[in-house]
Amino acid sequence: MFEEKVLKKIKDDKEKWEQGPLGKSLAKSPEAKPVFTTISGTPVERLYTPLDVEDLDYERDLGYPGTFPFTRGVQPTMYRGRYWTMRQYAGFGDAKSTNERYRYLLEQGQTGLSVAFHLPTQAGYDSDHPLSMGEVGKVGVAIDHIDDMRVLFDRIPLDKVTTSMTMNAPAGVLLAMYLAIAKEQGVDWAKVGGTVQNDVLKEIICRGQYIYPPRHTMRLTVDLIEFCQKSVPKWNTISISGYHIREAGSTAAQEMAFTLADGIAYTQACIERGMDVDSFAPRLSFFFNAFTNVLEEVAKFRAGRRYWAKVMRERFKAKDPRSMMLRYHVQTGGVTLTAQQPLNNIVRVALQTYATALGGGQSLHTNSYDEALCLPTQQAVTVALRTQQIVAEESGATDTIDPLAGSYYVESMTDRIEAEVDEYIKKIDAMGGTLSAIEQGYIQKEIQNSAYRFQKEIETEERVYVGINKYTMEEPPPTGLLKVDMSVGEKKAAELKQYRANRDNAKWKAALDKLREISATDQNVMPYVIEAVTAKATVGEICDVWRNIYGEYRPKEFV
Amino acid sequence: MAQKIKMIMAKPGLDGHDRGAKLLARVCAEAGMEVVYTGLRQTPEMIVAAAEQEDADVVGLSSLSGVHNYFFPKVVELMKQKGLEDVLLVGGGIIPEEDYDFLKKSGMNAIFGPGTPTGAIVDFIKENVRKR
Amino acid sequence: MAHDFAAQILEGSNRAAARLISWLEDEDERAYECMKEIYPHTGRAFVVGITGSPGAGKSTLTNALAREIRQSGLKVGILAVDPSSPFTGGALLGDRVRMSDLADDPDIYIRSMATRGFLGGMAKAASDVVKVLDALGKDVIVIETVGVGQDEVDIVGVADTTCVVLVPGLGDAIQSMKAGIMEIADVFVINKADRPGADMLCAEVSARIEMDAHLRERGWVAPVNKSVAVEGVGVHELWLSIEAHRKYLFDSGRFYESRREKIAKEALRMIHGELFRVVREQLEQSGRLDAAVEKLMNKKLDPYTLMRDTLTEWLSSSQCKRRHDEDTKG
Structure with missing residues (x-):
């Protein structure tokens, strides 16, 4: 980017500065610590200059928004066209109370829905299963069957909102219910937009909501992708997630590397199914975390976009530019929140939101300040949403595209993260690919080691965490926390009994039998899942069909 | 040979967030304990069976999905039924302070909320664990 | 107590079995009385x-x-x-x-x-x-x-x-x-x-x-x-x-042979282990191990002599001597 003559001069001058003013200053008073690092442990230099980006080629490495390699953004106008989608993850109790929260959020200016399901649904159990005891309606909404889904989207037109569903191993079942409800509402599937997470690999790596062994669960993932590509063209068929990898303790670069490694595995699996890369890749979406170190996060997003574009073009020979775009949702870092002095979390979330805006994300969930204590209260949720609105509409971060481009530090960090990602991907390839790296526990161990390093840094006070190891204070226990009604479980169990008693048994049984038959073949299961949910089969019943055929996954590796 | 502290580290319920549980397991092992990790999706019955078979001195329960008030007392109750009253029971995770009293009254020996240094947990176990 | 414990284990008490295993792991003396009781079963x-x-x-x-x-x-x-x-x-x-x-x-x-x-x-x-x-x-x-x-x-x-x-x-x-x-x-x-x-x-x-x-x-x-x-x-x-x-x-008939071999090996291993434990304990507690190691370091003593001397001394100690004499007489 710079002429050699200019660089030479900068190098000479920098040395002069180091020996002169800097040297004198350091002699008088040394810096606060010998090494400065990001929260990921990456060393940070005192000063970045053109010397750190001397190999940068603007046209090759940065280019223009909406064009390869998409370093500067995936759309030509970015937030000058429209802001990111403000999408708050929400759900608790039964379908009715969650439906009320959704309609409140939409009235407050939220632009998309994001369904939090309770753990039994995520793990493929009905609310009255023994393992569901105590969990019903706790961390999300209890959805057992199509009637619940109908109540959940009552008075919400499915052609007007887009809905994201955090649903993985049983993703097909919940999407089937959603599509069935859309049909009831008279909405053409071509107009239905949204996302299912459908990312089973990261469940095995770190999030724990797995059901089936990797090979089989991947088959269901690909079935969904293939089905939507033909029948629900606007649906984002997967949200390949680094969020939870970061929550589990990874560094920024590991988050990007392991997520893209998962992305490569899904792409490969779809191609092996016989799909053309450009037929499905434009609907692959991603999901990342945003921590408080704004500059490192921005570099991470930029590096990820550039690397993925190259992977798609070079490795998978994609031709459609949309296949090369790393489009992603962001959630602010849940683990960065502290239970101590919880109002401080508002500031953390604001910085993380700022990082997302400067990094060019497509949608965002901001955490509520009380989430290290409980599920968010309405007041906390409102502040979280307002935080996004302030960053979008007051901060100026949205006025120009990729404003940090050209910063010597950010460009250098972008290169560094991209190089680290590349190193991991190469290592994983050498291990026989992502599935095999997961089976060997490699990815899990890398994450756990980073988590351990970070914890040690906090405990030795090498890294400051406000309210945890510095600026601590006595405070009265917080009050007014959200309590989920424990009786939802009993209500749901009684209601399920009724539901099962009142359905057309012959129709129900025929649908499940058919699904069982198809699931043992290579045929796409999705049409039969839709038939089964319409015939009133429950989430647990459908998941059991697959449990019986595919077996259940048990994690293999430990620290 | 000296007695070693044997610990069960368990995650009751369906919550899959095991960063804290695994981290603590590792820290306790480094402090010289023998730590049995049970993995996810444990029912109170499974946890107590493990405690009995392993002759555990400590049982650690980690919960981040808000189900502590349901699961922890259940574990305490079953431990009592099996005659395992002298086993130290500690809990951690996303547990609001206002629940501490209830959990302690129901028989938990200690609750460690978010941000507790792992060293403090190790010390508590070493100071309060039974002799076999 | 050993008797109670053994009885409980024979009746199928997981808890008693669990504790006995812990004692075995700890090489706790209490284990051996119990083990004697359950051995016939x-x-x-x-x-x-x-x-x-x-x-x-x-x-x-x-x-x-x-x-x-x-x-x-x-x-x-x-x-x-x-x-x-x-x-x-x-x-x-x-x-x-x-x-x-x-x-x-x-x-x-x-x-x-x-x-x-x-x-x-x-x-x-x-x-x-x-x-x-x-x-x-x-x-x-x-x-x-x-x-x-x-x-x-x-x-x-x-x-x-x-x-x-x-x-x-x-x-x-x-x-x-x-x-x-x-x-x-x-x-x-x-x-x-x-x-x-x-x-x-x-x-x-x-x-x-x-x-x-x-x-x-x-x-x-x-x-x-x-x-x-x-x-x-x-x-x-x-x-x-x-x-x-x-x-x-x-x-x-391999089952019988193989079990016999295992039992023989096990018995020898136990005797070996216990002998070694006792000898080592004595050497360590009396401070003689340290002294001997010091000499070994300075080459004033060689480990071969140390081994022989330790053994001779052990065998001539009162308790063992009698047994040893009886054995040689027989």
């Missing part, structure tokens, strides 16, 4: 060893095998052995994670165990734990451990049937041939057999077995099984192979 259970390199899927296979064995109504004890850290003395025992399926079956008892730094090797503690589980009423006891051929973790001497688990793609076959695993296997299992390379590994192992059979007359030729333990595939067949080996042991 042991030797009934059939012991299966599962061994192989890390990542071979041993725990998953053990889990599936235990379920299979339960189908036939037999009660199962599982001993899952993991290494202790040589630096901290602690251990992370993760095998139960893969055995969640078994947790609510009252007729299955699972015990995780760290190798610690047992005198006389892992085998001592393992063979004692097997006795406890046997007395507790378990019909089949499965011992699962990493590695064989090393003193520390060599539990092969405890098992009636040793299953060696191999997986394609880890260079396992070659490794095991070097480590002498081929010789100790009664049954081979190629786990994760849905992976590429499984057939080749199977062929390699079979060829090696055939070669062995030519070289040496053997009553039993180790079968090579394939399994996908995660999905329960091939586990029934594995159990059939183990049963076949058991039948062979009985029919050929």
Whole structure:
């Protein structure tokens, strides 16, 4: 980017500065610590200059928004066209109370829905299963069957909102219910937009909501992708997630590397199914975390976009530019929140939101300040949403595209993260690919080691965490926390009994039998899942069909 | 040979967030304990069976999905039924302070909320664990 | 108290068994009285060893095998052995994670165990734990451990049937041939057999077995099984192979011989361990070990003389002397 003559001069001058003013200053008073690092442990230099980006080629490495390699953004106008989608993850109790929260959020200016399901649904159990005891309606909404889904989207037109569903191993079942409800509402599937997470690999790596062994669960993932590509063209068929990898303790670069490694595995699996890369890749979406170190996060997003574009073009020979775009949702870092002095979390979330805006994300969930204590209260949720609105509409971060481009530090960090990602991907390839790296526990161990390093840094006070190891204070226990009604479980169990008693048994049984038959073949299961949910089969019943055929996954590796 | 502290580290319920549980397991092992990790999706019955078979001195329960008030007392109750009253029971995770009293009254020996240094947990176990 | 404990174990008390195992692990004196009491009630259970390199899927296979064995109504004890850290003395025992399926079956008892730094090797503690589980009423006891051929973790001497688990793609076959695993296997299992390379590994192992059979007359030729333990595939067949080996042991009289060898080895090992413990304790506590080491360092003494002197002194000490004299008189 710079002429050699200019660089030479900068190098000479920098040395002069180091020996002169800097040297004198350091002699008088040394810096606060010998090494400065990001929260990921990456060393940070005192000063970045053109010397750190001397190999940068603007046209090759940065280019223009909406064009390869998409370093500067995936759309030509970015937030000058429209802001990111403000999408708050929400759900608790039964379908009715969650439906009320959704309609409140939409009235407050939220632009998309994001369904939090309770753990039994995520793990493929009905609310009255023994393992569901105590969990019903706790961390999300209890959805057992199509009637619940109908109540959940009552008075919400499915052609007007887009809905994201955090649903993985049983993703097909919940999407089937959603599509069935859309049909009831008279909405053409071509107009239905949204996302299912459908990312089973990261469940095995770190999030724990797995059901089936990797090979089989991947088959269901690909079935969904293939089905939507033909029948629900606007649906984002997967949200390949680094969020939870970061929550589990990874560094920024590991988050990007392991997520893209998962992305490569899904792409490969779809191609092996016989799909053309450009037929499905434009609907692959991603999901990342945003921590408080704004500059490192921005570099991470930029590096990820550039690397993925190259992977798609070079490795998978994609031709459609949309296949090369790393489009992603962001959630602010849940683990960065502290239970101590919880109002401080508002500031953390604001910085993380700022990082997302400067990094060019497509949608965002901001955490509520009380989430290290409980599920968010309405007041906390409102502040979280307002935080996004302030960053979008007051901060100026949205006025120009990729404003940090050209910063010597950010460009250098972008290169560094991209190089680290590349190193991991190469290592994983050498291990026989992502599935095999997961089976060997490699990815899990890398994450756990980073988590351990970070914890040690906090405990030795090498890294400051406000309210945890510095600026601590006595405070009265917080009050007014959200309590989920424990009786939802009993209500749901009684209601399920009724539901099962009142359905057309012959129709129900025929649908499940058919699904069982198809699931043992290579045929796409999705049409039969839709038939089964319409015939009133429950989430647990459908998941059991697959449990019986595919077996259940048990994690293999430990620290 | 000296007695070693044997610990069960368990995650009751369906919550899959095991960063804290695994981290603590590792820290306790480094402090010289023998730590049995049970993995996810444990029912109170499974946890107590493990405690009995392993002759555990400590049982650690980690919960981040808000189900502590349901699961922890259940574990305490079953431990009592099996005659395992002298086993130290500690809990951690996303547990609001206002629940501490209830959990302690129901028989938990200690609750460690978010941000507790792992060293403090190790010390508590070493100071309060039974002799076999 | 020892009597009460033993009685409780014989009546099937998990809790009493659990405590006795802890005492054995701690080498606590209280264990030995109990062990004496239960000894007459042991030797009934059939012991299966599962061994192989890390990542071979041993725990998953053990889990599936235990379920299979339960189908036939037999009660199962599982001993899952993991290494202790040589630096901290602690251990992370993760095998139960893969055995969640078994947790609510009252007729299955699972015990995780760290190798610690047992005198006389892992085998001592393992063979004692097997006795406890046997007395507790378990019909089949499965011992699962990493590695064989090393003193520390060599539990092969405890098992009636040793299953060696191999997986394609880890260079396992070659490794095991070097480590002498081929010789100790009664049954081979190629786990994760849905992976590429499984057939080749199977062929390699079979060829090696055939070669062995030519070289040496053997009553039993180790079968090579394939399994996908995660999905329960091939586990029934594995159990059939183990049963076949058991039948062979009985029919050929090998069972009796092999048990006799094991008991002899075990008795010697125990005497060796206890003698060594007592001698070492005396040397250490009297400060004489330090003094001797100092001399060894300065080359004022050589370890050969030290060994002879220690032994002579030990044998001439009052208690032993009498016994020694009696023995020589006889």
